Amino acid sequence: MYPYDDYDKQNNTPRDNYTTRGSYQWNNPQQQVQWDGSTYRSYGSQQPGGYNSSSSGPEPPKGPKKRTVTKILCGVLACLMISAGSVGGFVALVNNGYVTLNGGAASSSASSSQAPASSSILTTPTTTTKAGSLTAQEIAKKVIPSVVCIQNYQVSQSLSLQRRSGSDESAVAPASEGSGIIISSDGYIVTNAHVVSGADSLKVILSDGKSHEAKLIGSDTVTDLAVVKIQATGLTAAELGSSSSLQVADTVMAIGNPGGLEFNSSVTIGYVSALNREITNSENGYTMKCIQTDAAINPGNSGGALVNSTGQVIGINSSKIVAEGYEGLGFAIPIDDAKPIIEDLKKYGYVKDRAMLGISGQFVDTMISRLYGLPVGYYVSSAVNPSVSAAGIEAGDVITKIDGKQINSSTVLTSAIAAKKPGETVSLSVTRPKTGKTFTASVTLAQSTGS
Template sequence: MRFFSKRLLKRGYDNYEKFMNFNSAYRRDGKYDDRSRDGRRVYRTVALVLVCCILTSLMVGGGLYMKLSNDIKELTMLSANQAKADTVIGNRAVNLESALKLASDSGSSVTNIAKKVGPSIVGIRMLTQSPRSWYFDDEMAQSKAEGSGIVITADGYIMTNYHVVQYADPKNSRSKNTTLEVFLADKRQAKAKFIGGDPKNDLAVIKIDMDNLTAAELGDSATLEVGELAVAIGNPLGLEFQGSVTAGVISALNRTVSVDDKTLNLIQTDAAINPGNSGGALVNSRGQVVGINTVKISVSGVEGLGFAIPINDAKPIVDQLMMFGYVKGRPFIGISGREITDAIARQYDLPVGIYILEVTPDSGAAKAGIQKGDILVSIAGKDVRTMKEVDNIKKNYKAGDSVDVTVVRNGSKVKLSLTFSEER
């Protein structure tokens, strides 16, 4: 037992000696030991590698966790959006199914509606010849626009949107180089004449020299109800898809929509309406035209927002366009001008207002003494800064009414009396 203890003590002492010699820069004999320093370097290197590995693992793991979290969020959002889309599509399907059932119960169907109204819907092509240049060939010098129209009389009167035929308006500088072509549902075609247009309400009338045409039956848009069947007939994306029929419901009534600085009161529908449908018919379950398709909201992720001009609003204007070529009684000033903004006014030391570029002969402005180069600053006691403000004031009057206007001429204010003439 004693012998065993001595051996243990000796072995422990020897191990202690080895440990001390390895972890000390100096041996017991006082000499410097390089192996001891190398050992510490090894330990430090190993420790540094281990720390780097741990940090790298944490960073990679954190990145993977963040990516996984983002993927989960994205999947959740996609699922939610899909659910919303499914709900919208489901609601539209339910609404359309209900409308179709009501129409079927009343003896109508989309097929019968299309057969009744289809022959009255035409395609319209507006061709405008631009001045040729040596740089462009003949094909590029000619622009083409296509839309839809509705035959309203058997002798060839057709109503449509003004923007579909605007370059054919004699008031437009391009009218001399513009021609209109009409394509009927029975494949016949004819040249058309511009009869009259109303840019403010986006309505126009053209005419072809043909008889015995099928005129559309006009309905009463005042009797429309939200949820009832609505059928759109026209030429989406042009004549290639002439006579396309889409069905939906009346989504809302009396929608106020601003289009190109015009504010229109419109019918909203989810029946598919696309470029080329403009000027076509929105039809009720009895096959009567209750609206003129005019605009669609085209925003990514938005569907089923089409709008039509109510036929009750359009018909009085269309009647006047057929009779006179313009809307009678509408006040007309007779000026064209450029708006002087605050910045321009400061730069050129001018008053804010409308710089008169042109005065129409025999107009109210001409008879009042307004001259080219004048700056219009007020009408009926109200300051004007833009042409839109001028139009808003003008709406409160009719042809024959008189108002005071103020212009700045050569730096001095001049008050004049203006009598509105009739817009033609």
């Protein structure tokens, strides 16, 4: 399932759950690589062949033993000089680049006394360093002051705990906790909508421990984004980057409060596992293309920052897969998609001029189509837009086309609606499986406030 991972302090569990998906089994056996290096063999010393003289002349006279020893010593010294000269010459050839060892090119300026330069285990010959890249320590130092803890207090929760414990309000624990990112020095903070959902009051705790009461400026359940504000100035605002420049395998850092305030300002490091992962909100059917990362994201990290190698926020951590057998599958809302939503929430308290069809249901793919005898398209479970009902569309119908375009994926419908404004009309091709009836309906799009 795709639960949005705010932390439920009462039950010690994630609070919101998303659509259950089938499990995936990764079959990735570790490959063993056998290195076949050069084999060096030792050859025995070759004995020189003997000279068998056939001369019948007299044997030369034998000299004294001292003369024989002297000759032996001279021979040994000569061999040593020749060997030393050969080794010295060989080294000179290597140093001057005329001879290569193990297939590597020798530098003409290299000295035999110089050790090879050490390399980081984090780099490879194909690794490139982005301009302005910071060390992990520098990134953490830069961004941690911009990430806060957000506590969600609810009246029902407070009264229940007070009756049970007999304590005053100051001892009441928050209903849930999450994270947020300071986006302006005068106190505007962006977080997830599910972090502030149902709150009667909100508290923001800065990284230095100072706390402030927060006011909800706007919340959008469609994109799961919200903006709150505290009365403070001189805050350290995060630097917002661009998610469009991200590449798979880029290094990223997640900063937030896993488990709440107890583990505030925690840092995890990982990679961009994938881009444009389609995550569908089961409550409203809205699909967002998210950043997938293996940087550890836990309950309480919701609303926290996902930053790049230069310390810029490129994503807002929002969800993860929580299911047996899954690990390292976290998702963040791309900052490029979040920016216009944030601006609307600051100005209007809702997302302005965003259209919606006003139906809920699910996409029928080819497999479901075969199993249940339904056409491929969008199955209608219910409708909240009066124009949908007025056009004759009922629960159980399947929308197969929108403005003549075949609905053959889950994003076709949402993408077509996103390109329009409230009040505009769309033409829908509809099939009623119960009777086999097909018809065309014209529907006026409604305003989606996301509240």
